[in-house]
Amino acid sequence: MTQLDRHGSCLCGAVNLTLRITSPSLSACHCATCRKWGGGPLLVAEGELTRLSGEQQVRIHDSSEWAERGFCGQCGSHLFYRLKSTGHHAVPVGLLDEHDDWQLDSQIFIESRPTYYCFANQTRELTGEQVFAEFEQG
Template sequence: MYKGSCLCGAVRIAVEGDLPRPSACHCTACRKHTGHYEASVDIPRTALRIEGEDAVRWYHSSEKVRRGFCGTCGSTLFWDPIHRDWTAVAMGAFDGPTNTSLSMHIFVSEKGDYYEIGDGLPQNIR
């Protein structure tokens, strides 16, 4: 079981089972939503428990995706493709070791010009 929360603790998460390898998204929307790029892991909805769900605020960034954040402290928490059976959880929300590591970078064609990606992981332009 992996646990985590937003910065203020109003929203708490728990994930059953092992965490898959996360990806890092460098698209403009993720950079604006998080303030940098977003590292997140796709979790089946059946394995994700959210406490304090009333504090989660949702922003519909497109007709297919909504982004969840804490309405109290503003912490980025979720990237949720509405018509899928999983939700991406921000890696920064987890407490303690996650026992996983990045698998790839996506949307690198939109990455910020102020940083370089030098970890040797695959980089997809989209």
């Protein structure tokens, strides 16, 4: 399986990271917490966080029983969403250096998607219940 490293940084440059991905896939989360966190759906790339520099600037918010969110304490940029049980990371795609090969292929918490927006892409759509079931199966 091919692995790609995508590099990125926060707005002020105090935190830099590398996310190792297996494909340039993006997902959108429509849950109320993600929408409150970023003002709209959270568009993320998922993979292994292989490098994080500027860790002294990283702040963690314990956002739920199962997840936490990292942000830069200096500029406030959203850095990652991390599952507590597995350490699984999702990084906002806007944080990563530009690439034209990203493909939006899934949407989660679709039951929470408000009626005022809709993506035109044909994607896999999962409810929150389906998402939790997939992560429990491993």
